[in-house]
Amino acid sequence: MDRLPHEKGFHVSWDQLHRDARALAWRLQDARPEAGWRAVVAITRGGMAPAMIVARELDIRTVDTISVKSYNHQTQAEPRIIKSPDMEMVGDGSGVLVVDDLVDTGRTLEVVKAAMPKAHIATVYAKPQGRPQVDTFITEVSQDTWIFFPWDMALQYVKPYHGADD
Ligand SMILES: O=P(O)(O)OC[C@H]1O[C@H](OP(=O)(O)OP(=O)(O)O)[C@H](O)[C@@H]1O
Numbered sequence: 001m002d003r004l005p006h007e008k009g010f011h012v013s014w015d016q017l018h019r020d021a022r023a024l025a026w027r028l029q030d031a032r033p034e035a036g037w038r039a040v041v042a043i044t045r046g047g048m049a050p051a052m053i054v055a056r057e058l059d060i061r062t063v064d065t066i067s068v069k070s071y072n073h074q075t076q077a078e079p080r081i082i083k084s085p086d087m088e089m090v091g092d093g094s095g096v097l098v099v100d101d102l103v104d105t106g107r108t109l110e111v112v113k114a115a116m117p118k119a120h121i122a123t124v125y126a127k128p129q130g131r132p133q134v135d136t137f138i139t140e141v142s143q144d145t146w147i148f149f150p151w152d153m154a155l156q157y158v159k160p161y162h163g164a165d166d
C-alpha cells in the first residue's frame with residue numbers, strides 16, 4: 001500500500017521523545033496488574049528507545065524484542081515476524097508490556113497480538129486507524145500526518161529568511 005503523500009509532518013526531537021516515553025511509563029504504572037509488569041517486549045526497531053525508557057522508569061529488568069517489518073520508507077508491505085521473543089517467558093502475554101513508537105494502520109500490532117494475545121500494548125503516538133489496537137498511548141496525531149523520529153533526522157543548515165527567495 002502506498003502511503004504517500006502525507007499532508008503534514010510531525011517532527012519529534014530526542015527531548016520530546018524522552019518526555020513522551022516517560023509520560024507513557026507513568027501511565028503504565030497506573031495500569032499495572034496486581035503482580036506488576038513481568039517483562040517489556042520492544043517492537044524493533046522503533047520501539048527500542050521508548051521501551052528502554054519505560055523499562056528504566058518502571059524498573060523492569062526483563063526486556064526482549066519482537067521484530068516486525070512492514071515498511072520500506074513510507075510504503076507498507078505485508079507485515080511479517082522476522083524474530084520472536086522468548087515465547088516460554090512471554091506465554092500468552094499476561095503481565096507483559098509490548099512497547100512501540102507508534103501505531104499507524106495497526107497491522108504491525110495485529111501480528112504481535114496474534115502471537116501474545118494477553119499482552120498490554122503501549123505506544124507513544126497513535127493514529128486513529130490503529131488506535132483500537134492500543135491499550136495505552138500518549139499523543140494522537142491525524143492519519144494524514146507522517147511522524148518523523150529523531151533517529152531519522154539530522155540538524156541541517158537553512159537559508160536566512162531574507163534570502164529564501166534568491
Ligand atoms: O501500525 P502500522 O501501520 O503497522 O505501522 C506502525 C509500525 O511501522 C513502523 O515500523 P517499521 O515496520 O517501519 O519498522 P522500524 O520500526 O524498524 O522502523 C513503526 O515503528 C511501527 O512499528
Ligand code: HPA
Pocket residue numbers: 071102104145146147148149
Ligand atoms: O508516521 C510514521 N512515521 C514513522 N514511521 C512510520 N511507520 C508507519 N507510520 C509511520
Ligand SMILES: [Mg+2]
Pocket residue numbers: 043044045046047100101
Ligand atoms: Mg516499528
